[in-house]
Amino acid sequence: MSKIKQKKHSTFIDMTAMSDVTVLLLTFFMSTATFLPKEPIQVTSPGSVMEIKIPDAFITTILIRPDGKAYVNFDRPNDRRAILNKIGKDYNITFSKDQTNAFLNQPSIGVPINNTTFPKFLDLSLTEQDEYLKTHGLATDSADNQLKTWLTTAINVAREDGEEYAKKYNIAIKADRGTPYDNVAPVISTLQDLHLNRFNLITTLEQMPNLLATN
Amino acid sequence: MAEVNTGSEEPKKGKPQKRTLRVDFTPMVDMNMLLITFFMFCTTLSKPQMMNLVVPAKDKNIEIKDPPKIDKERTVTVILGADNKCYYYIGDPNYADWQSLHETDYSPAGLRALLVEKNVKAVREIVDLRNKQARNEIPDSTFKKQSAEVKDAKDAWNVMIKPTSGATFNNLVAVLDEMQICAIGRYAIIDMTDGDNFLVKNYQEKGALSQQAGLAPK
Numbered sequence: 278m279s280k281i282k283q284k285k286h287s288t289f290i291d292m293t294a295m296s297d298v299t300v301l302l303l304t305f306f307m308s309t310a311t312f313l314p315k316e317p318i319q320v321t322s323p324g325s326v327m328e329i330k331i332p333d334a335f336i337t338t339i340l341i342r343p344d345g346k347a348y349v350n351f352d353r354p355n356d357r358r359a360i361l362n363k364i365g366k367d368y369n370i371t372f373s374k375d376q377t378n379a380f381l382n383q384p385s386i387g388v389p390i391n392n393t394t395f396p397k398f399l400d401l402s403l404t405e406q407d408e409y410l411k412t413h414g415l416a417t418d419s420a421d422n423q424l425k426t427w428l429t430t431a432i433n434v435a436r437e438d439g440e441e442y443a444k445k446y447n448i449a450i451k452a453d454r455g456t457p458y459d460n461v462a463p464v465i466s467t468l469q470d471l472h473l474n475r476f477n478l479i480t481t482l483e484q485m486p487n488l489l490a491t492n
Numbered sequence: 493m494a495e496v497n498t499g500s501e502e503p504k505k506g507k508p509q510k511r512t513l514r515v516d517f518t519p520m521v522d523m524n525m526l527l528i529t530f531f532m533f534c535t536t537l538s539k540p541q542m543m544n545l546v547v548p549a550k551d552k553n554i555e556i557k558d559p560p561k562i563d564k565e566r567t568v569t570v571i572l573g574a575d576n577k578c579y580y581y582i583g584d585p586n587y588a589d590w591q592s593l594h595e596t597d598y599s600p601a602g603l604r605a606l607l608v609e610k611n612v613k614a615v616r617e618i619v620d621l622r623n624k625q626a627r628n629e630i631p632d633s634t635f636k637k638q639s640a641e642v643k644d645a646k647d648a649w650n651v652m653i654k655p656t657s658g659a660t661f662n663n664l665v666a667v668l669d670e671m672q673i674c675a676i677g678r679y680a681i682i683d684m685t686d687g688d689n690f691l692v693k694n695y696q697e698k699g700a701l702s703q704q705a706g707l708a709p710k
Contacts, residue, residue: 289514291517292516292517292519292520293515296520296521299528302524302528303527303531306528306532306534307531310534323661323662323666324665324669325541325543325665326669326673327544327669327672327708328541329541329542329543329544330541331542332670338574341661341688372537426684449542451663453660454660454661455662456660457658457661458655458657458661458663461661461664462655466550467679468547470550472551474547474548476544476545477544478542478545479541479542480540480542480543480665480669481540481541482541485673486604486673488604488615488619
């Protein structure tokens with residue numbers, strides 16, 4: 278009787294093809310990923326059954342702090358540059374290259390337009406700016422409506438380009454669930470003053486309830 | 493790990509050695525998979541939803557020639573109070589009777605039950621349309637057009653939303669959401685009037701205010 282000789286197989290699997298596929302997928306996901314802009318405060322959006330997704334571009338976000346101060350975020354760097362140029366012209370401030378870059382890199386605007394604190398704020402490092410923003414914000418009350426000044430500047434920039442701000446941009450209001458209505462109302466009123474009568478409230482998705490089954 | 497296989501034979505002098513070079517890609521694939529998972533989560537979780545809202549223009553120069561007529565009997569006024577409570581009355585406010593104002597909450601059994609009961613015809617039609625759309629029987633454009641027609645029908649209900657200073661942003665969104673759920677197309681956010689403040693206070697004091705004012709029947 279002769280023994281059946283088992284041939285020795287190598288367990289080595291060639292992973293090159295697999296690696297190729299994963300790298301391709303990785304490249305795809307990396308290029309499509311959109312990161313959330315860094316925000317000075319964290320808020321929990323209220324739930325809603327609305328299923329409209331936020332558009333990718335041309336969106337102006339107004340973030341309301343529970344104490345009523347607001348931050349505004351213009352999403353396109355080109356717009357931010359144009360707005361800064363406009364401020365420089367209107368307020369006679371010359372911004373250095375570093376200050377311009379600082380403005381472009383900081384997504385949230387929480388400092389009023391003036392020629393003292395605003396350029397000083399831009400001189401801070403990015404982490405110092407974040408710390409500063411956590412405790413400051415734009416006033417929205419009618420006595421000193423700093424949010425309105427910023428939005429008016431943005432509207433004027435758009436107008437000089439022959440665009441209508443309300444048509445080109447989506448305006449989104451973001452606030453925490455617990456924010457009192459009295460702190461949201463001034464922002465809505467500001468938007469009404471600026472003829473921005475259509476805007477959006479940022480929410481999180483909730484299931485649509487089955488109505489007739491409960492009846 | 494790279495494996496370098498040299499032949500089993502003894503290397504001969506002067507002859508270049510034959511080598512097969514094999515690189516193990518398994519750790520590389522592992523790492524890529526982890527990164528893919530991370531980026532997948534980034535793309536799907538970062539998109540929040542939004543709710544659109546249209547508010548009337550503040551411009552006083554615009555003259556409304558033909559103001560929309562609203563049926564008083566088909567109007568619910570919802571007052572958003574403090575502590576997640578809300579109050580409602582139907583039609584005109586009745587300052588004499590404190591029990592004309594009712595208290596409710598934002599739960600499905602509260603405001604939603606009331607609005608669905610009142611607006612049941614429109615709700616039925618909208619649910620029908622939604623089901624048809626889910627089964628792909630009608631295109632989106634038809635759905636939009638028909639649901640707008642249902643919501644704008646003459647016998648559909650109207651809601652006036654009056655947030656007080658005690659209400660939160662969550663309360664406001666909850667009520668606006670109910671408008672969506674209960675198929676109400678005509679609604680507006682209106683500031684509180686002195687009369688509304690009186691109604692709420694009168695309700696909380698169980699009619700004491702209207703007795704003082706000499707409004708309540710003894």
